[in-house]
Amino acid sequence: MAVRSISESRSKSKAVKLTFVYLTLLVGMVIVILPFLWMVSTSLKTPAAVFKIPTVWIPNPIVWENYPNSMTVLPFVRYIMNTAQITLLAVIGATFSGSLAAFAFARLRWRGRNFMFVLVLATLMLPFQVIMIPQFILFRSLQWLDTYLPLVVPAFFGGSAFNIFLLRQYFMTISRELDDAAIIDGCTRFGVYWRIILPLSKAALMTVVIFIVQNRWQSFLVPLIYLFDQKKYTLALGLRLFQDQYTTDWELMMAAATVSMLPVLLVFYFGQRYFIQGVVFTGVKG
Amino acid sequence: MSSESATLMAAIHENVASATARKQKRLWYQLTGEERLAWTLVLPWIIGFVAFQLGPMLASLALSLTEWRMFTPAEFIGLANYAEMISGDPLVLQAFKVTTIYSLTSVPLRIALGVLVAMLLNASIRGLAFIRTVYYLPATVSGVAVAMVWLLILNGDFGMLNRALGLIGIEGPYWLTDTRTVLASFVLMSLWSVGAGIIIYLAGLQGVPNELYEAADVDGAGDWVKFWRITLPMISPVLFFQFVIGMIDALQEFAGPFIMTQGGPGNASLFVMLYLFRQGFEFFQMGYASALAWVLFVYIMVLTLLIIRSSAVWVYYEGEVKGS
Numbered sequence: 132m133a134v135r136s137i138s139e140s141r142s143k144s145k146a147v148k149l150t151f152v153y154l155t156l157l158v159g160m161v162i163v164i165l166p167f168l169w170m171v172s173t174s175l176k177t178p179a180a181v182f183k184i185p186t187v188w189i190p191n192p193i194v195w196e197n198y199p200n201s202m203t204v205l206p207f208v209r210y211i212m213n214t215a216q217i218t219l220l221a222v223i224g225a226t227f228s229g230s231l232a233a234f235a236f237a238r239l240r241w242r243g244r245n246f247m248f249v250l251v252l253a254t255l256m257l258p259f260q261v262i263m264i265p266q267f268i269l270f271r272s273l274q275w276l277d278t279y280l281p282l283v284v285p286a287f288f289g290g291s292a293f294n295i296f297l298l299r300q301y302f303m304t305i306s307r308e309l310d311d312a313a314i315i316d317g318c319t320r321f322g323v324y325w326r327i328i329l330p331l332s333k334a335a336l337m338t339v340v341i342f343i344v345q346n347r348w349q350s351f352l353v354p355l356i357y358l359f360d361q362k363k364y365t366l367a368l369g370l371r372l373f374q375d376q377y378t379t380d381w382e383l384m385m386a387a388a389t390v391s392m393l394p395v396l397l398v399f400y401f402g403q404r405y406f407i408q409g410v411v412f413t414g415v416k417g
Numbered sequence: 418m419s420s421e422s423a424t425l426m427a428a429i430h431e432n433v434a435s436a437t438a439r440k441q442k443r444l445w446y447q448l449t450g451e452e453r454l455a456w457t458l459v460l461p462w463i464i465g466f467v468a469f470q471l472g473p474m475l476a477s478l479a480l481s482l483t484e485w486r487m488f489t490p491a492e493f494i495g496l497a498n499y500a501e502m503i504s505g506d507p508l509v510l511q512a513f514k515v516t517t518i519y520s521l522t523s524v525p526l527r528i529a530l531g532v533l534v535a536m537l538l539n540a541s542i543r544g545l546a547f548i549r550t551v552y553y554l555p556a557t558v559s560g561v562a563v564a565m566v567w568l569l570i571l572n573g574d575f576g577m578l579n580r581a582l583g584l585i586g587i588e589g590p591y592w593l594t595d596t597r598t599v600l601a602s603f604v605l606m607s608l609w610s611v612g613a614g615i616i617i618y619l620a621g622l623q624g625v626p627n628e629l630y631e632a633a634d635v636d637g638a639g640d641w642v643k644f645w646r647i648t649l650p651m652i653s654p655v656l657f658f659q660f661v662i663g664m665i666d667a668l669q670e671f672a673g674p675f676i677m678t679q680g681g682p683g684n685a686s687l688f689v690m691l692y693l694f695r696q697g698f699e700f701f702q703m704g705y706a707s708a709l710a711w712v713l714f715v716y717i718m719v720l721t722l723l724i725i726r727s728s729a730v731w732v733y734y735e736g737e738v739k740g741s
Contacts, residue, residue, distance in 0.1 A: 152540045160551045169577045170566045182575045231458040241455035258669055261714045264697050264707050265473035288465025320454050349560035351672045370561040381569055388562040399557040410613055411620040
């Protein structure tokens with residue numbers, strides 16, 4: 132009897148605990164989601180409904196026109212195309228040059244490898260602001276101001292050290308016997324990279340791509356420094372201009388914010404398997 | 418698993434050690450084919466590093482010793498920029514104060530909240546993947562759009578936060594235009610995107626061996642004791658790494674204050690990066706801005722070193738014997 136009552140009270144206290152856990156998590160989830168809901172809800176309101184108290188969550192009427200309106204007040208379609216172009220180039224440049232370097236670090240034997248790798252890692256700690264001004268002066272003297280070159284070219288030279296680190300760690304987990312077998316079969320070392328390592332590393336490459344897309348799509352400071360012509364603006368700069376000029380048109384601003392967040396959220400949602408793996412794998416978020 | 422976030426640190430140690438072990442210079446034609454290929458593959462990164470990072474870094478050190486307004490020739494003025502920062506420009510001290518208070522509040526709170534949620538998620542619950550995704554969502558978005566949304570949430574008259582406070586009878590402040598609450602607003606905003614940390618802490622928690630808890634059960638230890646004596650020490654390397662990364666990140670905060678407050682009210686949210694941007698790209702004081710950048714850089718390095726030094730006291734590494 133005594134034994135049973137102990138185990139009963141144990142499972143009871145366990146149930147209480149579990150209920151508490153679920154409740155707390157639920158409250159947390161609601162808090163996390165509310166800003167998104169608030170944004171979308173506001174984006175569908177009339178101006179009057181935005182200020183209305185008590186709060187209206189489901190607008191009546193639902194003003195779908197806010198979306199086309201917000202996209203045409205400023206040339207947002209152009210901004211989206213601009214941003215997509217920059218992002219695409221950065222993805223190509225950084226994954227290609229980054230994976231080449233990562234291959235050398237993970238798979239080739241060469242003197243100086245360790246020193247160079249430490250150097251790569253050290254740049255992770257290098258804050259952007261130290262190089263921001265001289266970089267600006269450099270690109271200015273190259274006549275690159277008001278072009279996409281300062282935003283894109285560095286990606287082709289290795290990109291972020293974080294990507295190299297992530298890819299190198301992943302490449303290390305692939306069995307070396309594959310390399311040796313391929314080389315015996317007459318494959319070149321570069322062939323090993325192209326035909327074996329890359330195809331086996333799709334997951335890691337996906338992670339890197341998602342990180343870069345997230346980063347570039349929303350990047351603000353760098354475009355702010357280098358782009359002046361409004362026709363060349365990125366989405367982030369367009370939003371900033373919008374916010375500056377239409378300070379009180381909250382419903383339009385929230386519509387624009389929703390549109391700008393959507394691609395990032397979608398990329399995350401569909402790639403989250405890779406993404407979460409990447410975060411855990413390195414212990415760092417790019 | 419708990420050591421995963423320390424992989425980076427371990428990799429640095431290991432590589433520094435073996436890099437210094439052997440040194441012998443050879444010429445290009447003496448290299449093996451494999452070595453030539455390796456250098457060729459790493460070459461783009463090396464060029465990028467020298468051209469876009471190392472070069473500019475050294476250049477900014479030189480620039481910090483000049484007075485240069487972009488449109489007139491640079492003039493060497495020695496350490497005058499640094500002297501000006503210390504004695505002639507109270508905004509520098511203000512900017513560092515603001516940034517430090519923000520970072521030292523935001524980063525520990527983010528870690529505490531992240532660990533708390535991770536522990537709840539670790540209680541073998543159902544729907545873990547879904548819940549984790551929801552918590553991660555805010556961490557995927559950043560920059561201008563997020564700042565705009567929070568501008569609306571924190572609005573004193575009709576913002577979501579004050580509406581919520583109104584429901585329980587509290588009249589909320591004008592968050593972003595009140596010198597007393599503006600920094601708290603940015604801290605609050607930073608807590609929203611705690612998701613990335615949660616995933617890392619969760620991985621850390623899952624790596625704590627179960628035998629430790631079982632042994633503690635045998636000894637009759639309660640949950641509280643288990644948390645302080647087992648869980649926390651075992652994930653402390655992860656916390657340590659997140660603290661370092663988080664501080665480096667927080668000290669460079671820019672987009673939020675730039676869009677939401679422009680440093681106001683009364684410079685109460687004048688973050689260092691904001692001031693740096695202003696000096697460099699609004700006043701075109703390239704020399705002074707470079708000096709400012711270097712001071713911030715050194716400040717970040719010193720803080721990081723202090724954290725690393727202090728880690729001997731509070732970070733536990735497996736296999737290490739204490740007090741012997």
